[in-house]
Amino acid sequence: MDRITVADIAKTFQLKPGQTVTVDGLRSNSITVLSGLDLSIRQGEFITLVGPSGSGKSVLLDIVAGLTDATAGTASIDGEAITGPDPRMAYVFQQYALFPWRTALENIEYALEVRGVGRAERRARARHFLSLFGLHGFEDRYPSQLSGGMQQRVAIARALSVEPEVLLMDEPFAALDAQTRDILQSELLRIWERLRTTVIFVTHSIDEAVYLADRVVAITARPGRVKEIIDVDLPRPRAEGLRNSPEFAHLKGRVWNVLRDEVRAAQKDWALSSATH
Numbered sequence: 001m002d003r004i005t006v007a008d009i010a011k012t013f014q015l016k017p018g019q020t021v022t023v024d025g026l027r028s029n030s031i032t033v034l035s036g037l038d039l040s041i042r043q044g045e046f047i048t049l050v051g052p053s054g055s056g057k058s059v060l061l062d063i064v065a066g067l068t069d070a071t072a073g074t075a076s077i078d079g080e081a082i083t084g085p086d087p088r089m090a091y092v093f094q095q096y097a098l099f100p101w102r103t104a105l106e107n108i109e110y111a112l113e114v115r116g117v118g119r120a121e122r123r124a125r126a127r128h129f130l131s132l133f134g135l136h137g138f139e140d141r142y143p144s145q146l147s148g149g150m151q152q153r154v155a156i157a158r159a160l161s162v163e164p165e166v167l168l169m170d171e172p173f174a175a176l177d178a179q180t181r182d183i184l185q186s187e188l189l190r191i192w193e194r195l196r197t198t199v200i201f202v203t204h205s206i207d208e209a210v211y212l213a214d215r216v217v218a219i220t221a222r223p224g225r226v227k228e229i230i231d232v233d234l235p236r237p238r239a240e241g242l243r244n245s246p247e248f249a250h251l252k253g254r255v256w257n258v259l260r261d262e263v264r265a266a267q268k269d270w271a272l273s274s275a276t277h
């Protein structure tokens, strides 16, 4: 069954008066970032989105999250059009987005309070999700007392604690060092294997995209649409050592082959824009 459907989505931004961009060599005061984008995501699937910078990946996530409207086309969850933020979805951003004046536990409790969960259950659930992410003993720490990796664990624990049907993740590990990033990828998969939440995860890392996904969705240079979907038929649970296997290298090569022309096209686009302004 499809959990999320995106049908013929387009998104155009009108720029502020006086602002212009160069599109196909012509100056314009609007910018179309997505055009004719179709995508269906099955219940319980782990999807990663890759594409050049500026190809509209974050905008697509915002449309699915109901944070911004599409200019054309529809996005649906369980067959219902998405018209605004939906309690069935949770979002994790690149920056930790925790409340600095609340402890790790209170950050999670807050998300549950907003959704009307009673006090005792809030506390129990917040503790449970923190311990799932190995943060038992850190409940009373404030974000400034936690490392970047720990803060992002709290942010993911908070998102999952509301038991969303769909988890949207926009480059959640991009700000972390390489080792912490690898560890968090494995932790996320370990927990995802238990919960089987539908995940849409944006990343610039082809390694990360292949390691995590059931399917990698490659987006074209602006205006973004789906260029190709690569099935990742690697066994689960995914072992750390999988990264050293020939199958993994082969899949990374396939994704890069699909993306290479799009990254070049995006770079040409920027060069043209900066040369004419």
Ligand SMILES: Nc1ncnc2c1ncn2[C@@H]1O[C@H](COP(=O)(O)OP(=O)(O)OP(=O)(O)O)[C@@H](O)[C@H]1O
Pocket: 013, 014, 015, 031, 033, 051, 052, 053, 054, 055, 056, 057, 058, 059, 060
């Ligand atoms: N509110 C806005 N007004 C005007 N342009 C916008 C707005 N939001 C996004 N854009 C433009 O839309 C394009 C796509 O942005 P988006 O952040 O979705 O790209 P992305 O694929 O996620 O890029 P990156 O990988 O670099 O994060 C960019 O050129 C951006 O400048």
